Amino acid sequence: MPELPEVETVARGVDARVRGERIEHVWLGEKPEPLKSPAALIEATLTGKRIARVHRVGKTIVVDLDATDSEHHAETSNHHTKTTQKDPKSLPKNAKKPVKPACAQWLIHLGMTGRLLVCDSAVPVPPHTHAIVRLNSGRELRFVDARRFGRLSVVAEEGGFTGGGREPLTISPEDFVALFRGRRTSIKAALLNQTLLHGVGNIYADESLFRAGIRPRRQAARLSRDELRRLHFALQAVLRSAIKQGGSSVSDYVDSDGVRGFFQLEHRVYMRTGQPCLVCGTTIRRVVVGGRGTHYCPTCQR
DNA sequence: AGGTTGACCTGGACGC
DNA sequence: TGCGTCCAGGTCAACC
Numbered sequence: 001m002p003e004l005p006e007v008e009t010v011a012r013g014v015d016a017r018v019r020g021e022r023i024e025h026v027w028l029g030e031k032p033e034p035l036k037s038p039a040a041l042i043e044a045t046l047t048g049k050r051i052a053r054v055h056r057v058g059k060t061i062v063v064d065l066d067a068t069d070s071e072h073h074a075e076t077s078n079h080h081t082k083t084t085q086k087d088p089k090s091l092p093k094n095a096k097k098p099v100k101p102a103c104a105q106w107l108i109h110l111g112m113t114g115r116l117l118v119c120d121s122a123v124p125v126p127p128h129t130h131a132i133v134r135l136n137s138g139r140e141l142r143f144v145d146a147r148r149f150g151r152l153s154v155v156a157e158e159g160g161f162t163g164g165g166r167e168p169l170t171i172s173p174e175d176f177v178a179l180f181r182g183r184r185t186s187i188k189a190a191l192l193n194q195t196l197l198h199g200v201g202n203i204y205a206d207e208s209l210f211r212a213g214i215r216p217r218r219q220a221a222r223l224s225r226d227e228l229r230r231l232h233f234a235l236q237a238v239l240r241s242a243i244k245q246g247g248s249s250v251s252d253y254v255d256s257d258g259v260r261g262f263f264q265l266e267h268r269v270y271m272r273t274g275q276p277c278l279v280c281g282t283t284i285r286r287v288v289v290g291g292r293g294t295h296y297c298p299t300c301q302r
Numbered sequence: 303a304g305g306t307t308g309a310c311c312t313g314g315a316c317g318c
Numbered sequence: 319t320g321c322g323t324c325c326a327g328g329t330c331a332a333c334c
Contacts, residue, residue, distance in 0.1 A: 003327060033311080059328075112328055113312080128312085147311050149328060185305060194329080201327050248327080270327090291307065293325080 002110045003059060004168065004199030005242035009261060010116055011061050014141070015054035017118040021135040022050050022068060028152075029130040034145060036107075036153035045104050045154040046133065052103075058163040058198025061116060063106040104156045111149025117142045165198035168235055176232040180220040187223060187231070188216035189290030200235070203248055203270045206295050208235040210269045215301045216294045217287070241266065269295040 002010065026043045028035065035042065049065035056062065108116060121140050125132070131143040131152060143152060155161050166175065179196050180187070190196060191205040200208075209216050211234035214227055223231070242248060247261030268278050273286035273295060282299040 006327080109328080111311095112326070146313065147326090147328095149311070151329085183304085189305080192328090203327055290305090292327095 002114070002247070003201030003204055004056070004239055005204070005263065006247035006261065007056050007059050007061060007110065007199070008243050009247045010110070011054050011056040014061070014116055014118060018051050018135060018139075018141060019053060020051065021137055021139075023047055023065075023133055024136055025134040027132040027134075031130060031148060033148045034130040034143070034150055034152055036151045042106075042152060042154050046106060049104065051135075056199075057161055058165065058167075058194060059109060059201070060161070060163060061108040061110070062161055063108070064160075065104045065106060103160070104154060105161050107151075107153045107155060107161060108143060109151040111145060111147060111151065113147040114143065114145040114150030117144060163198045164195040165193070166196065168197045168199055169239055171197070171232075173229050173232045177225055177228045180223065180228060183220035185220060186217050186289050187214060187220045188292070188294055190220040191235075192290060192292065199239075202292050202294075203267070204235070204238055204242065206270045207267060208238045210295075210297060210301060211238060213301055215298075216289045216296055269297060271295065 023046050026046045028039045028042065037045075046065065048068060050068050052064040052066045054061065054063050108114070110116070118139060118141055121134065121138060123140075125142070126144055128146040128148075129142055129144045130148075130150075133141040135141065143150070166179065171179075180190055183190050185193075188205055188209065191200050191208070192202065206216065208231060212227065212231040214223065214231060242261075242263040245261060245263040245266070248263040248267070269284050272284045275284055276282065277284055277297040277300060280297065280299045282297050284295055284297055287294050287296075
């Protein structure tokens with residue numbers, strides 16, 4: 001379901017509601033697919049930690065975890081003991097300062113139908129709930145995902161999780177142009193490639209290509225510098241506008257507060273197959289590009 | 303290596 | 319009402 005604007009909306013909503021809370025208990029469901037890290041590791045990493053911040057990297061929701069004061073000491077000495085016993089190489093005896101362990105992060109990818117809800121523990125647990133995190137306020141953070149394309153994991157990377165690709169909202173026009181140099185695939189497939197740009201999905205690929213006047217099947221490498229600059233501008237404008245409106249809700253998107261986004265009212269081509277183009281009246285077409293349903297106006301996009 | 307395709311899941315919409 | 323078919327905003331692994 002969610003692309004960058006939807007994930008951003010959820011992350012902001014959840015951050016406002018749970019920042020600073022302590023995680024008291026973690027329950028994980030039986031289905032294995034949603035867990036990318038071992039269940040025991042997720043439980044051990046989350047339990048007792050304070051939620052420092054909830055934010056977004058690409059389409060991934062990132063929960064920064066802090067050790068609480070009392071446990072921080074216990075953990076540090078634990079870590080130290082284990083390290084010196086089991087793996088002396090990683091911490092040389094004569095090192096003056098132990099390397100500060102990277103802060104743990106909880107990663108949540110919503111897949112297609114995933115939802116992250118903050119609610120009172122008295123609220124009935126809906127079907128397809130795969131994780132329940134109890135907070136010290138008594139409320140719960142719940143991960144619900146019917147289709148089970150979503151993924152939960154924990155990481156402790158040096159410098160924090162950064163994802164693979166570049167961030168579309170902050171990349172410069174020059175770097176954006178350079179990303180597609182030599183790419184023989186279609187511009188649509190290139191926009192969806194998360195190792196180039198992260199966060200762009202099917203809706204915003206189609207909508208930004210329409211606003212830039214570029215046909216989705218054009219080969220990325222053959223677009224002019226000017227066309228790519230137009231696409232850069234259109235993509236950022238579309239993403240910002242969608243974030244402002246709380247994202248799109250084509251099927252079952254609901255943000256952390258249970259409020260639907262409104263950007264779908266602004267879709268100009270996405271899911272408008274057979275309807276007249278809002279600019280020129282030409283019938284909107286649907287084709288398949290890179291295995292994805294792709295919507296465009298044959299007159300406005302060249 | 304870059305590019306393409308199909309598999310992974312469930313549920314909703316649509317046609318008969 | 320019920321059944322079959324198709325479609326879905328995302329990733330991966332496996333192939334070319």
